[in-house]
Amino acid sequence: MPTRRPDGDDAYDPDDYENGRFSKFADGLRRRRRALLLGGLALVVVLVALGAWLSINAFDAKSSLEQARQDAQQAKEALLQGKTDEALQFADAAQSHAKQASDATHSVPWSIAAAVPWLGSPFDTGRQISDVVLGLAADVLQPAARVGLAIAPDQLFSNGRVDVQTLRDEESQLTEISGAAIRLNADAASIPDPRYVSVLGDARSQLQKQTAEVAGILENTALAARLAPAMMGADGPRTYFMGFQTNAEARGTGGLLGGFGILRFNDGTPTVDTLASNRELIGSYAPIDLGAEYAKMYGYTNPTTDFRNSNLSSHFPYAAQIWKAMWEKDTGITVDGAIVLDPVALSYMLGAVGSITLPDGEEVTKDNVVELTESTAYARYPDDQIARKKYLQDIAGEVVKKMTGKIESPRALLDALGRAVSERRIAIWSANPAEQQLLEQTPLAHAIPQDAAPYAEVVINNLGGNKLDYYLRREIEYVADGCEGDTRMSTVTVRLKNDLPADANIPDYILGTAGLLPELPLNLPKGTMVTSVRLLATSGAKLVSSLANGERAPAITGTERGHPSFEVQVIIPPGQSGELTFRLSEPTSPGEARVPVQPLVDTVTPVVSVPQCSG
Numbered sequence: 163m164p165t166r167r168p169d170g171d172d173a174y175d176p177d178d179y180e181n182g183r184f185s186k187f188a189d190g191l192r193r194r195r196r197a198l199l200l201g202g203l204a205l206v207v208v209l210v211a212l213g214a215w216l217s218i219n220a221f222d223a224k225s226s227l228e229q230a231r232q233d234a235q236q237a238k239e240a241l242l243q244g245k246t247d248e249a250l251q252f253a254d255a256a257q258s259h260a261k262q263a264s265d266a267t268h269s270v271p272w273s274i275a276a277a278v279p280w281l282g283s284p285f286d287t288g289r290q291i292s293d294v295v296l297g298l299a300a301d302v303l304q305p306a307a308r309v310g311l312a313i314a315p316d317q318l319f320s321n322g323r324v325d326v327q328t329l330r331d332e333e334s335q336l337t338e339i340s341g342a343a344i345r346l347n348a349d350a351a352s353i354p355d356p357r358y359v360s361v362l363g364d365a366r367s368q369l370q371k372q373t374a375e376v377a378g379i380l381e382n383t384a385l386a387a388r389l390a391p392a393m394m395g396a397d398g399p400r401t402y403f404m405g406f407q408t409n410a411e412a413r414g415t416g417g418l419l420g421g422f423g424i425l426r427f428n429d430g431t432p433t434v435d436t437l438a439s440n441r442e443l444i445g446s447y448a449p450i451d452l453g454a455e456y457a458k459m460y461g462y463t464n465p466t467t468d469f470r471n472s473n474l475s476s477h478f479p480y481a482a483q484i485w486k487a488m489w490e491k492d493t494g495i496t497v498d499g500a501i502v503l504d505p506v507a508l509s510y511m512l513g514a515v516g517s518i519t520l521p522d523g524e525e526v527t528k529d530n531v532v533e534l535t536e537s538t539a540y541a542r543y544p545d546d547q548i549a550r551k552k553y554l555q556d557i558a559g560e561v562v563k564k565m566t567g568k569i570e571s572p573r574a575l576l577d578a579l580g581r582a583v584s585e586r587r588i589a590i591w592s593a594n595p596a597e598q599q600l601l602e603q604t605p606l607a608h609a610i611p612q613d614a615a616p617y618a619e620v621v622i623n624n625l626g627g628n629k630l631d632y633y634l635r636r637e638i639e640y641v642a643d644g645c646e647g648d649t650r651m652s653t654v655t656v657r658l659k660n661d662l663p664a665d666a667n668i669p670d671y672i673l674g675t676a677g678l679l680p681e682l683p684l685n686l687p688k689g690t691m692v693t694s695v696r697l698l699a700t701s702g703a704k705l706v707s708s709l710a711n712g713e714r715a716p717a718i719t720g721t722e723r724g725h726p727s728f729e730v731q732v733i734i735p736p737g738q739s740g741e742l743t744f745r746l747s748e749p750t751s752p753g754e755a756r757v758p759v760q761p762l763v764d765t766v767t768p769v770v771s772v773p774q775c776s777g
Contacts, residue, residue, distance in 0.1 A: 226263035230256045230295045237303045238376055244573045246310040253303035260296035267292045287356035294350045301342040309335050315572035322566055324430035326391040333387040340384040347377040389600050395427035403485045405502040406558055409762045410536040410632035412622040414476040416504050416761040419469055421555055434562045439551035443469040448487030452480055459720050476621045478608035482591035499592040505535040507582035508561055514578040518560040526557055536632045544669030587761045610723040614701050615753030616772050618654045623694040627677020630691050635659040638768040640757050645750055645775035652746045654697055659739040662689045689736035696729040703748035711741055752777040
């Protein structure tokens with residue numbers, strides 16, 4: 163019977179084997195199998211080679227990236243310390259290691275691995291990390307170190323004068339470097355999650371923090387280079403009202419205006435005259451209108467006619483404008499702005515420039531200036547305000563003289579000023595609108611921001627007219643729910659303690675309640691704090707409840723610069739504590755939560771647990 167042939171023909175002839183037809187066919191099959199086997203082996207060899215190459219690249223990239231980030235961090239720290247030679251060395255090393263990492267992460271096997279969906283995510287992340295580190299070293303840290311040679315404190319400040327022209331000459335370069343840092347910060351923020359590789363995730367987080375810090379420092383440095391020359395008299399003399407706050411009696415900007423002077427700059431050289439106590443402002447008034455909102459919030463306290471209430475608001479530009487107008491009304495002299503600082507800031511400055519000696523031989527140091535000005539002076543002159551104010555004026559005068567003379571270590575002074583600024587103990591306002599707009603981009607402005615980001619500012623005002631806030635201790639906590647939904651619940655907790663010693667021999671002037679209206683039916687023990695606690699919350703927030711020591715307490719509501727205001731007045735006897743809780747429903751706003759701390763005698767680090775939501 164016919165049989166089908168292997169090649170598909172119906173006829174099958176056994177002689178075909180003899181003729182070699184099927185032998186040739188079998189040889190072909192064997193050759194194809196051999197080729198496939200060899201091709202598979204070659205593929206395995208290639209994959210093994212790629213894997214080995216990728217492993218070597220990964221090891222090189224990891225080592226180089228770690229070293230580059232360490233070098234970059236050391237370069238940043240050296241820049242902040244004014245060690246520009248060291249900063250340049252570390253920046254060069256960071257650039258070299260970052261280039262090695264970049265070469266490794268742009269290799270052929272790395273590119274192939276990065277292209278694999280999902281599994282390639284860590285490789286893509288590693289490549290982007292290396293690109294940002296390389297840019298940070300080459301485009302930011304190296305040029306910043308070179309500019310730093312020109313604007314180092316020892317170069318800029320000598321013989322009591324700031325070299326404002328050099329600072330102005332370097333401004334364009336600093337602005338360019340700052341722009342590069344801002345762009346790299348944005349690139350770092352957009353680096354994707356490496357998914358399953360935790361080491362890369364940690365590296366990404368550390369780099370994002372690092373680039374944000376560098377971008378912030380350089381942005382402020384560029385702004386300073388843009389602002390300082392003109393404000394220090396590069397284009398003609400400048401004059402400023404300089405206030406000294408006594409934060410033993412709390413006010414919104416820090417403390418009661420205790421004294422003042424007139425600070426002048428001419429081509430970078432500072433001088434101070436007209437040092438006076440606040441008695442010189444009794445009866446002064448400021449013929450200005452700060453708007454209906456301000457009048458509604460503070461008008462009942464007569465802030466423009468009573469200097470004691472001129473800075474109840476924490477928005478420093480309000481107080482600065484009032485002081486400027488008062489001085490101009492009293493003297494006919496127009497100032498170009500206002501500056502304010504407190505005794506804690508003075509202590510940092512004395513730590514940098516050295517102690518001072520008063521005419522009677524008393525030494526004032528960084529360790530005793532706060533106690534002398536905010537406590538001892540009141541005990542030493544309990545019934546003689548004129549003598550006390552002269553004593554405080556003498557201290558201020560000697561500090562100013564020391565500050566405007568020859569400075570042995572400009573770097574140390576700059577560090578002291580930086581610390582005071584970071585704690586909001588120095589504020590500056592310019593009457594020039596363009597300069598003020600730039601100032602409000604820095605921590606110096608102490609301006610209440612007009613935006614929607616999460617916000618919680620606790621403002622203390624002393625209602626008793628005493629000096630008990632020298633003994634006030636604060637804790638502040640701001641927590642909020644997650645980012646789901648248009649609104650979320652948040653809580654701001656304020657803990658206050660009256661730390662007045664039980665056995666202290668303190669005059670009534672410090673302990674009394676002279677600031678309270680006589681008709682108020684209050685019978686309080688001496689040393690009792692009577693305090694206004696006001697919360698400025700996130701724009702659009704609504705108060706759900708306010709509690710004092712767990713019990714409902716009425717809150718006075720208002721609005722300031724777009725932020726809802728909730729005020730509770732509390733009484734805290736000596737040695738006791740109190741807790742205020744504000745429960746809020748606030749918009750789920752994008753941005754990082756801000757909790758500015760009022761500069762009082764104590765130093766507060768607020769606890770903030772607020773998720774940062776995206777737009």
